[in-house]
Amino acid sequence: MEIKVDELAGVKYTAKDFASDVDVKWCPGCGDYSILAQVQRSSPDFGERKENIVWVSGIGCSSRFPYYMNTYGFHGIHGRAGAIATGVKLANPKLQVWVATGDGDMLSIGGNHFIHLCRKNIDVKVIMFNNRIYGLTKGQYSPTSEKGKVTKSSPFGTVDFPFNAVKLATGAGATFVARSFDRDPKHLQDMINRAAKHHGAAFIEVYQNCPIFNDGAFSLLTEKETKPDNVIVLEHGKPLVFGANKEKGIKLDGLNPVVIDLSDGKNSVNDCWIHDEFDDNPTRVFLLARFSDIPNFPVPIGVFRQFSKPTYDKDYVQQISDIQAKKGAGTYEKLMYTTNIWEVR
Amino acid sequence: MENKTNKNGDARLMKGNEALAEAALRANIDAYFGYPITPQSEVIEYLTREVPNRKEIKTVVLQAESEVASINMVYGAAGAGARVMTSSSSPGISLMQEGISYIASAQLPCLIVNVVRGGPGLGTIQPSQGDYFQATKGGGHGDYHLIVLAPASVQEMADFVFDAFKLAEKYRNPAMILADGALGQMMEKVILPEAGSLPKAPAPWATTGKPKDRDHNIITSLFIQPEEMEKVNLRLQEKYEAIQSEVRYEEIKTDDAEILLVAFGLSSRICQKTVDLAREKGIKVGLLRPITVYPYPYARLKELANQVEFMLTVEMNAGQMVEDVRLAVEGKVPVYFIGRMGGMILSPEDILHKVESVKEK
Ligand code: SF4
Secondary structure, eight states, X not given: OOXXXXXXXXXEEOGGGGBOSSOOOSOTTOTHHHHHHXXXXXXXXXXXXXXXXXXXXXXXXXXXXXHHBSSEEEEOOTTOHHHHHHHHHHHXXXXXXXXXXXXXXXXXXXXXXXXXXXXXXOSEEEEEEEOSSBTTTTSBOOXXXXXXXXXXXXXXXXXXXXXXXXXXXXXXXXXEEEEEETTOHHHHHHHHHHHHHOOSOEXXXXXXXXXXXXXXXXXXXXXXXXXXXXXXXXXXXXXXXXXXXXXXXXXEETTEEEEEESSSSSOOGGGSOBOOTTOSOTHHHHHHHHGGGSTTOOEEEEEEEEOOOOOHHHHHHHHHHHHXXXXXXOOHHHHHHSSSOOOOO | OOOOBOTXXXXXXXXXXXXXXHHXXXXXXXXXXXXXXXXXXXXXXXXXXXXXXXXXXXOEEEEXXXXXXXXXXXXXHHHTTOOEEEEEXXXXXXXXXXXXXXXXHTTOOEEEEEEEBSOSTTOOSSBOOTTXXXXXXXXXXXXXXXXEEOOOSHHHHHHHHHHHHHHHHHHTOEEEEEEEHHHHHOEEEEEOBOTTOSOOOOOTXXXXXXXXXXXXXXXXOOOOSHHXXXXXXXXXXXXXXXXXXXXXXXXXXXXXXXXXXXXXXXXXXXXXXXXXXXXXXXXXXXXEEESEEEXXXXXXXXXXXXXXXXXXXXXXXXXXXXXXXXXXXXXXXXXXXXXXXXXXXXXXXXXXXXXXXXXXX
């Protein structure tokens, strides 16, 4: 266990310090347990005192998260966690604000607040547990359920198309966009730590297994035998290669990604697409994000993109202090008596 | 308002939510828009399961992205002249209030089902009657009312679908079934209404294109000129006045009652037992159960105030309908209240105890 020394206060934390005494009430085997554990393990590295951390949630299985964290917590309204977190951050910009949400909560009713949180680049970190199902209401399809999925509310298969959350967050302007798995603790911890260090709207999609209502939704991506051929790990400055022996790669042919065989002597690793997570232009992120929608393409995990842009909370505070520097701080008297006034006699 | 029932006696054992959904199919609804929420998710699940199995049914069933979307889809379909409904539970119904206010203003018929759970806020998934004010006094902004039916059995969960559509279409007004989590979840014998036995009122106002013989019609709730807005309001008020004639209630052993219990929905079922327990002890207790909670049986309660010593209102909330009972009796007799909240349910004995303790005063 890593121990972080808080320079400001000399406080040493371990993962245990971030565990609350509330009994965790997810179903046995739920992927949420792992996400909670990885967050608790990563939290000592955030460099924040725990009283400066707030976890905000909406409604759903994932939204029980704040109860289990020994930080400040806010169990909010269905879909509104993004707006509530915005309120928290603006009221006290010194806080580190996190959102725990699900595909139902954030992408159904919460879609509107989510895109505006990204657009405004509010310094809030969102972890979205994507199990592709409504767990809390017992098994109806969600906005990330694959087309044709049979659920309690789609007994003959869904007819609507799912959201690709990475595309959505990127399109809406999130400045940090990543994906990970509940079953890959190390990778998930890495993503969480990097989101913690980012300033601006950060989004991590975590593929999470719901053993009760959508068991095995990601098993192809998480099982030892199938993972190498179906998952590609994005690393900055590294070529896009995958397969058990890194024998396959992705080449960019114009705007078309193609899978190439690196073992046939015709292609080499030098032909592969080199991942640049700081790319200003989001076009390649969309190409990468599309992999998960194309059959026989590996699903990318890792940081798709991160870039720096002024955050709403900083700019807002800055704007006020700039005006005050120019005009001096306002007072009640000035406000009341320097514009048009008249006396009623 | 008797419904035609299947002559062969189509009796089944069903959950309240499922009986309601089945009745909706038999009422030939054109569309259902909803979003899962406990304790009423069975409605959408039942509909999505049943519709494709039945050739004769052409109902559209759609799981929306939220309750806000659901009610606006209802608004759209109602405007197009469809027989349309949604169902939800308390937090979801709160989300719909904006849309409901617009639908009421635009004078469109539809059915909204609230399978109430304990609140406020996210509350609990256990049954409650805490949404009485919201349902009967408007709920959203502005001067409007819903026609509100309060079932007390699985049978009524089914029957009231027909009644609610009849009233909604007659008055071009949204109607609500105000149930609760227990009624939605419990199983009882139900005789289902005959399929297709509910004729649809003509909807010449619907947005079905502009035939030559009809004026241009825009569905709207915006009337920026105050004179016009007042006219719209006066028309609504006139309609609510006419709706008063639709009041329905049930009386149990009120003929010789000296004490009157007033309760709706699930609470009235519990009160029936209290009436029996009290009468075994020689206390003449009767029960009035409002079936429509809007319109409300003010007149009948006022009459009964001349007969009884006091009234006791029993609700699964902090005391909401009790205000209507007090309005009705105009101070003639004392009106007491007993209730529990947050999903807790009174026992018949609790109510009897309250009757006795008031009596001894
Ligand atoms: S329903 Fe699914 S997502 Fe919810 S706690 Fe249970 S296993 Fe986890």
